[in-house]
Amino acid sequence: MTNQWKLKEIVLMSILGVVFAAIYLLFFFFGQTLRNVLMPFGLGEFGYEIIFGIWFIVSIIAAYIIRKPGVAFTSEVIAGVVQVLMGSPAGPMLILTAMVQGAGAEFAFAITKWRDYRLRILVLAGVFAAVFSFAWHLYSSGNITLAAWLIVATFIVRVISGALLAGVLGKWISDQLAKTGVLRGYALGKEMQEERERDAA
């Protein structure tokens, strides 16, 4: 798998991992605040769920830019490892969580044999990452003990968050980046270049 990747693609994944690890850590505190705000209304469980999609975004961005098998999974795991390097209090368990989420996003791209990177597939990747991570948290955070209606409600919120914050926002950020021209050396940038030439012709 790593032989198919160029070094510059791997370093790109790593840098994205580093940038988003910092963002992920910030959102951890943001989620905590949201939870504390919602707690008095009895909706504390939703604090993290609303913004959960942000934790899958690096998979979608990296896979959309590089477009090779294994990128969605690896970039998410790198972001997890970097958070541990930065001293996240979640520790090594975070790498495991990242693996589960990355596997979810990768699964969506695997269905299309890593050929289709339209918005619907990116949204699907966000949704699968949400489904996988939800199953993992049923076990690891003991969410299975929650009342059935609450499990269903948090699941729906997490899936929507994954679709929007990871899928749609991820594509938007990548497209904006491609417009700046820094992605010329990567699959997304090349595709944009071809489109522009076709339009010009």
Add this chain to the structure above:
Amino acid sequence: MIEQLNPTLKAFTILVPGVLLGLMFDIFTPLFYLVFVILVTFLFSNISMKKWLLIFTPFVLLAIGFAWMRMLYTRESFAGGEVLFSIWQFDVTTGSVMIAISLGLRSLCFVALSLLFILTTDSTKFMLSLMQQLKISPKITYGVLAGYRFLPTFRHELQVLRQAHRIRGVGRARGIKGRIIQFKRYSIPLLANAIRKAERVAIAMESKGFTGEKERTYYHPMKVGKRDWVFFSTMVGMFFFIVILSYSFGYLNVFGNQF
């Protein structure tokens, strides 16, 4: 001392009880394991107690809040027992109190285990050991290390960006739409710069002869020794010992099934 242990095996040692704790729904098992982990932290590592308490205490508060929410919304199959008291429309039963305390203690166990790893592990050594013990491609590990080194420069770049905006008279954003535009104004240039750096670093690495082959020599060889396995078997062995102990006392509860 835990500082000198091999980072990869240390991470693995933390993960095994961390994952297995997910099965336990009684109070006894996580409580005693938490006490054990805290003892190990102070007896076998150089972490200062003040620093540890400073990080750990906020998580106690979080765990209490977490347990409180769990108590109110426990599923019927887990929340057996008689009704202790009711708040608003919630009936709190003995079962739900037990589950809540157990989950709160479990989250504290996770934190204590993580701190045992994070406060004793050097990040560069962790990456080197991931590469040497888990045979992860040097391309990835050195790529991550190179990216990680850029972390402090991002803050500097953000400052430069802010000053550049100010000198051009771009003010602070107002309203939701303004916030979104501001988000774009900062995030896209920051990311674009990061991507440019990634490309340059990759070219620099290759031009200096980095091929990313796995057959290479290391300046810092990382090894797994007897000490590491002793730590592994103590941490995992103690977990099973506590499980057996709570079984013999009749406390053990795996996934809501009392044993």
